[in-house]
Amino acid sequence: MSSQSTPKPPRIDGRRLRSERTKQLIIEAFLALVREDPKVPTAVLIAERAGCSVRSVFERFPDLNALHVAATDYALAQAAALAPARHVDGDRRTRVRSQVDTRARTCERGVALWRLLMNMQDESDELKARVRRAREVTMARLELMYKPELSTLPHEERRDLLVALEALTDIESWARMREQYGLPFEEASAVWTYAIDRLLPPTPTHG
Incomplete structure (x- = not known):
């Protein structure tokens, strides 16, 4: 036999896996409850939905x-995983439609949680940081998708246009079109598409 022993596979800690699975179920239960009711769900409701005890909730989260x-x-x-940047090198029409479709679907899924974050952020610096980060990600996506048009503007005008585009495509803007004005998904998307196209400067031509 060789003096070199075959390395043993890493031992799987079943208890830890079960604990992580319970943690995931608690997170998913919280998000499901938020989508159903705008009020902050209690630990009791979260535990019931996750199929665990309230004690299990606080064993995995200190508060x-x-x-x-989390x-x-x-x-x-x-x-982010469900909404990768698409058609970045497409023509203007393709890029606008692609960005609007991606943003609209993100807003459709996330409006309930976003509203809860808006209500809770003043009570938590960590949540406030998440809100800020989400907006920064949106700004970065806008800058990426409309780089050709933005490149024609001086720095301050480019910044101001990005701010306007971010405000235009805010989650509450989407929710207002869908809820208050009753626009179908496609029509609300068309409103954004029209507005963004009007706001952007002419696309530079090359050659």
Whole structure:
């Protein structure tokens, strides 16, 4: 036999896996409850939905704020995974439509959690940081998708236009079109598409 022994596979800690699975179920339960009711769900409701005890909730999260932060991080990561930048090198029409469709679907999924974050952010610096980060990600996506048009503007005008585009495509803007004005998904998307196209400067031509 060789003097070199075959390395043993890493041992799987079943208890830890079960604990992580319970943690994930708690996060998913919180997000599901938020989508159903705009009020902050209690630990009892979260535990019931997750199929665990209230004690299990607080064994994995020191307090509800920690759960809110973890759920927000999970939702933001999920949104990023479901909404990659598409057609970045397409023509103007293609880029606008692609960005609007991606943003609209993100808003459609995330409006309930976003409203809860707006209500809770003043009570938590961590949540406030998540709100700021979400807006920075939106700004970065806008800058990426409309780089040709933005490149024609001086720095301050470019910044101001990005601010206007971010405000235009805010989640509450989407929710207002869908809820208050009753616009179908496609019509609300068309409103954004029209407005963005009007705001952007002419696309530079090359050659």
